Amino acid sequence: MTDQLNLFDASAKAAAGETQTVAAEAAAQTLATAEPAPADLPDLPPDSGSTVPPALPPSASGPADDIASPADYAARRYLEYAMSVVTGRALPSAADGQKPVQRRILYAMHRMGLYKSPRHVKSARVVGDVIGKYHPHGDSSVYDAMVRMAQDWSLRYPIVDGQGNFGSRDGDNAAAMRYTEARLTPIAELLLAELDEGTVDWKPNYDGANDEPALLPARLPFCLLNGASGIAVGMATEIPAHNLREVAAAAVNLVKNPNFTEDEVLALIPGPDYPGGAQIISSPEEIAATYKSGRGSLRVRAKWKIENLARGQWKLVITELPPGVSTATVMSEIEACSNPVAKEKAGKKVFTPEQLNLKAAFLSSISESGVRDESGKEHAVRLVIEPASSRQGQDDLVRMLLAHTSLETNASINLTVLGVTGTPRQASLYSMIAEWCRFRLATVERRTRHRLTAAEKRIHILEGRLAVLLDIDKVIKVIRESDDPKADLMAHFKLSEIQAEDILEIRLRQLARLEGIKIGEDLAKLREEAKGLNHLLDSEPALRACVAAEIEADAKKYGDDRRTLIEADAKVTMSDAKTVSIVDEPTTLIVSKHGWLRSRQGHNIDPTQLTFRSGDSLLACLPCRTVDHLILLDSNGRAYSIPASDIPGGKGDGIPATSLADFQDGGKPCLALAVKNEVLYLVAADGGYGFRCKGEDFMSRGKAGKAFLTLGEGEAPAIFMPAPATGEIACVTRDGRALVFNIEEVRLLAKGRGLKLIDAAPGKTALEEIIPVVDGAAAKLKGERLEICRGNRGGKGKLVRAARK
Numbered sequence: 095m096t097d098q099l100n101l102f103d104a105s106a107k108a109a110a111g112e113t114q115t116v117a118a119e120a121a122a123q124t125l126a127t128a129e130p131a132p133a134d135l136p137d138l139p140p141d142s143g144s145t146v147p148p149a150l151p152p153s154a155s156g157p158a159d160d161i162a163s164p165a166d167y168a169a170r171r172y173l174e175y176a177m178s179v180v181t182g183r184a185l186p187s188a189a190d191g192q193k194p195v196q197r198r199i200l201y202a203m204h205r206m207g208l209y210k211s212p213r214h215v216k217s218a219r220v221v222g223d224v225i226g227k228y229h230p231h232g233d234s235s236v237y238d239a240m241v242r243m244a245q246d247w248s249l250r251y252p253i254v255d256g257q258g259n260f261g262s263r264d265g266d267n268a269a270a271m272r273y274t275e276a277r278l279t280p281i282a283e284l285l286l287a288e289l290d291e292g293t294v295d296w297k298p299n300y301d302g303a304n305d306e307p308a309l310l311p312a313r314l315p316f317c318l319l320n321g322a323s324g325i326a327v328g329m330a331t332e333i334p335a336h337n338l339r340e341v342a343a344a345a346v347n348l349v350k351n352p353n354f355t356e357d358e359v360l361a362l363i364p365g366p367d368y369p370g371g372a373q374i375i376s377s378p379e380e381i382a383a384t385y386k387s388g389r390g391s392l393r394v395r396a397k398w399k400i401e402n403l404a405r406g407q408w409k410l411v412i413t414e415l416p417p418g419v420s421t422a423t424v425m426s427e428i429e430a431c432s433n434p435v436a437k438e439k440a441g442k443k444v445f446t447p448e449q450l451n452l453k454a455a456f457l458s459s460i461s462e463s464g465v466r467d468e469s470g471k472e473h474a475v476r477l478v479i480e481p482a483s484s485r486q487g488q489d490d491l492v493r494m495l496l497a498h499t500s501l502e503t504n505a506s507i508n509l510t511v512l513g514v515t516g517t518p519r520q521a522s523l524y525s526m527i528a529e530w531c532r533f534r535l536a537t538v539e540r541r542t543r544h545r546l547t548a549a550e551k552r553i554h555i556l557e558g559r560l561a562v563l564l565d566i567d568k569v570i571k572v573i574r575e576s577d578d579p580k581a582d583l584m585a586h587f588k589l590s591e592i593q594a595e596d597i598l599e600i601r602l603r604q605l606a607r608l609e610g611i612k613i614g615e616d617l618a619k620l621r622e623e624a625k626g627l628n629h630l631l632d633s634e635p636a637l638r639a640c641v642a643a644e645i646e647a648d649a650k651k652y653g654d655d656r657r658t659l660i661e662a663d664a665k666v667t668m669s670d671a672k673t674v675s676i677v678d679e680p681t682t683l684i685v686s687k688h689g690w691l692r693s694r695q696g697h698n699i700d701p702t703q704l705t706f707r708s709g710d711s712l713l714a715c716l717p718c719r720t721v722d723h724l725i726l727l728d729s730n731g732r733a734y735s736i737p738a739s740d741i742p743g744g745k746g747d748g749i750p751a752t753s754l755a756d757f758q759d760g761g762k763p764c765l766a767l768a769v770k771n772e773v774l775y776l777v778a779a780d781g782g783y784g785f786r787c788k789g790e791d792f793m794s795r796g797k798a799g800k801a802f803l804t805l806g807e808g809e810a811p812a813i814f815m816p817a818p819a820t821g822e823i824a825c826v827t828r829d830g831r832a833l834v835f836n837i838e839e840v841r842l843l844a845k846g847r848g849l850k851l852i853d854a855a856p857g858k859t860a861l862e863e864i865i866p867v868v869d870g871a872a873a874k875l876k877g878e879r880l881e882i883c884r885g886n887r888g889g890k891g892k893l894v895r896a897a898r899k
Contacts, residue, residue, distance in 0.1 A: 176327035179327050180327060180329065181516055184325060184331070185510060185511060187309060187511065187512045188514065188526050188529045188530060189514050190310040192316070195224075195236060196243060197309070198228040198236075198306060199224055199236065199243065200310065203276075209278050209283070211277045213277070214275035215276065216271070216274075218271040221271055228306050230300045241256070244260050246369060247370055248369065249335070251281050251335075251338065255276065257274065258275055259274065263370075263421070264423075285311075286310065287313070288311040288541055289311060292540050292543065294537070295308045311541070313534070313644060313645070314342060314645065314648055315526065318523075321334045321335040322511075329510055330508060332506045333508070334366035336366055340362055342645050342653065344362045345530065345534075346642045346645050348528060350639070359523065359527060360381075365381045367658045370474075371397060371659075372394050372396055372414045372417070373414075373658065374395075375394070381660075384507050386522050386524075388509035388520045389507065392504070394504070394505045395501065395663070396415050396419070397413050398492065400488055407484050409481070412424070412476070412477035412501065414657075415475055421467045421477045424499050427500060431453065431456045431498050433453070437449075447742050459481060459482055460481060460482055460491070461480045464478075464480030479495070497668045498668065514529060514532070534645075538630075539637065543631065546624060553620045558592075558593025559597070560610065561587055562589075563609070580598060581594075678719055678721045679719065680696050681693050681696070681720050683716040683718060683724050683738060684704060684716075685714045686707075686710045688710040689751040690710065691736070691754070692742065692749070693742065693748075697717040707747050710747075719738070720739045723736065723737055723738060724736045725769050726755060726763040727803065728799075728811075730759055730760075731804060731805045732800065733792045733799055735793045736751075736755060754797065755799060756799075758799065767814050771788070773789045774789075774816070774819065775788075775789060775817055776837075777811070778861060779809040781808075781856055782851055782861045784861075786837075786842045786843070791845065806847075812861050813861065818837055820837065823835070823840075823864050824867055824875055825851050826861075826894075828860050830894060830896055830897045833851075833885055833887075834872070834885070852887075853891070874894075875894060
């Protein structure tokens with residue numbers, strides 16, 4: 095059993111990649127020991143619904159022998175590993191916005207003097223320093239993190255200034271670290287400048303030879319400014335970038351006014367500000383709901399412009415892309431639509447109707463060599479798309495591209511962060527800013543105490559110097575004649591040990607007369623400084639005003655204009671773009687009784703010349719337009735809508751209707767008609783019940799269709815035809831009866847059974863046909879014969895011909 099436990103222990107260590115560190119130890123290395131701010135900001139929202147791993151079992155810190163079984167031991171070790179990933183790798187801190195590897199890179203570069211370095215140094219030198227002193231992992235993990243920190247398309251405010259090939263927006267990898275160079279950007283000052291002023295706690299590095307900061311004293315909430323992305327065990331984070339000025343304005347108001355509400359914060363931060371710009375088309379209500387819950391997605395669209403050329407020609411130029419989308423991605427998507435890959439079906443590679451129609455739409459809209467990437471130094475993103483014809487509708491082309499490429503996409507938001515205490519939590523935007531404000535107030539208070547201690551120490555030393563300068567000859571005599579100069583100086587001049595030590599180490603040049611004047615001036619300045627620092631510590635409003643003023647100054651120095659436009663608009667879906675991309679032209683749909691579908695161009699089709707498979711025959715020959723829909727009514731009264739453009743043409747028998755519609759419960763197609771959304775139609779069962787409806791009522795989103803005509807026992811659909819707008823109709827049964835009444839007596843419904851049109855029943859007395867009355871005649875019904883058939887809807891009608899056998 096001991097060998098098994100040791101094996102589990104070794105596996106856990108290897109998986110964690112670090113020394114055994116339980117979650118409690120990881121959480122303890124934070125600002126928990128920092129003195130609290132003079133006054134609390136509004137309480138953070140409760141962590142209800144937060145994604146937080148469960149606490150370790152009581153035996154987690156006990157010896158291995160206390161574990162009941164290897165399964166319990168493995169569970170505990172896996173939980174430790176999971177917490178190690180969560181707290182030590184994947185999630186950023188709400189305080190400084192950095193993951194541990196990023197924090198260690200910044201600290202190492204700071205210690206190397208690259209904070210204000212006039213030159214770059216080899217990236218390999220930085221990586222070596224990081225993995226040698228602070229981050230005991232592979233060099234690729236460190237270098238990849240540093241590369242991302244230098245990419246202006248990944249971070250809204252890059253904190254590493256890279257020189258050389260640091261990758262591209264299209265996903266190209268950076269050059270090897272021996273070829274690239276790096277230094278810190280000026281904005282890194284906001285993360286590192288106060289590091290040595292007692293602002294944060296320190297912890298030993300992995301081998302205890304050095305110390306590293308548990309957090310960086312961030313002067314702004316970088317977790318929101320640059321965002322973060324990471325996947326842990328059981329949780330993930332996806333924080334978008336935001337505009338510095340907007341976030342700073344919200345932080346200033348929250349620092350000044352603890353009662354500043356969440357809605358007021360959201361009014362100052364309307365939405366993310368992505369590095370690549372683009373446009374957010376989600377509504378303000380959707381954005382606010384996402385920020386309040388901390389989870390959701392926003393719809394983001396590319397920006398484009400139309401450049402007019404000579405002789406009426408034009409081209410579409412994409413200038414900004416949604417986050418995570420590159421020009422290479424868009425070009426590959428256009429290529430996939432223009433040249434689709436055949437799908438495997440019944441052992442053969444075939445193209446589906448959707449693929450063929452989409453290919454035709456793209457080839458008819460975009461010229462053969464009309465897509466090229468002109469991005470470069472002058473234009474970060476410039477994707478040029480030339481239409482196939484200058485007569486091509488500009489809006490039609492844009493909508494087609496938005497629907498079928500990543501030019502319009504969803505951007506996820508998941509505000510999962512590590513709190514200041516090291517606890518992972520699902521936060522809202524408001525709680526993230528509030529928590530950072532608490533951290534900043536505590537940091538500034540610690541900085542103030544550190545500066546006050548340093549000022550008081552310096553005042554103490556200068557007071558000692560000033561005291562001895564008044565009688566320098568006696569000082570020299572005491573030192574020359576004494577066996578213990580420090581003790582004698584302390585006795586003769588009433589100096590402290592620190593002051594006496596300073597006098598003994600002072601240089602002769604500092605004994606000049608002018609030096610005494612300078613000491614007096616320095617003392618006055620230091621006492622004034624100490625007075626101001628004491629005021630900050632004693633007055634909560636003064637401390638808050640100081641923090642707010644610093645935030646405003648940083649925002650003025652480093653802030654810039656918003657890049658991402660926020661303008662609500664309806665998203666473009668494939669169904670929206672379908673009617674745009676389809677060329678509206680005449681076509682004829684041919685439906686066989688066995689359910690085979692095909693189309694022919696134009697309307698000059700002779701049904702008698704059509705051929706069918708053995709045993710099959712014509713059900714319907716329907717002249718229509720390519721933008722219309724074919725509606726199939728099956729034997730169960732279910733309606734299936736198929737776009738006319740999806741039905742392939744060419745020679746042959748066509749395709750089975752089952753490839754475009756999933757017939758339910760054994761239903762078979764029995765009636766077919768090409769419909770338009772705005773036209774009225776008349777449907778009825780052979781039992782004599784029916785109703786009018788609009789063409790749009792037949793439409794369904796999926797292949798499974800929709801329940802449409804309710805049938806009685808033994809009934810089947812009998813009538814499916816365009817309904818006359820006004821006038822009369824004649825209902826004729828199989829037994830030769832006819833009933834004429836006004837079409838307006840037929841109710842307009844979206845679906846159902848309808849009203850009784852004529853007294854009929856399935857079988858010999860079934861409803862057979864409905865004929866519109868035109869110019870006082872309905873087929874052979876006219877004159878006196880038509881007159882005697884007039885009656886009320888639902889009646890038996892009059893016998894006009896012999897019954898059909």
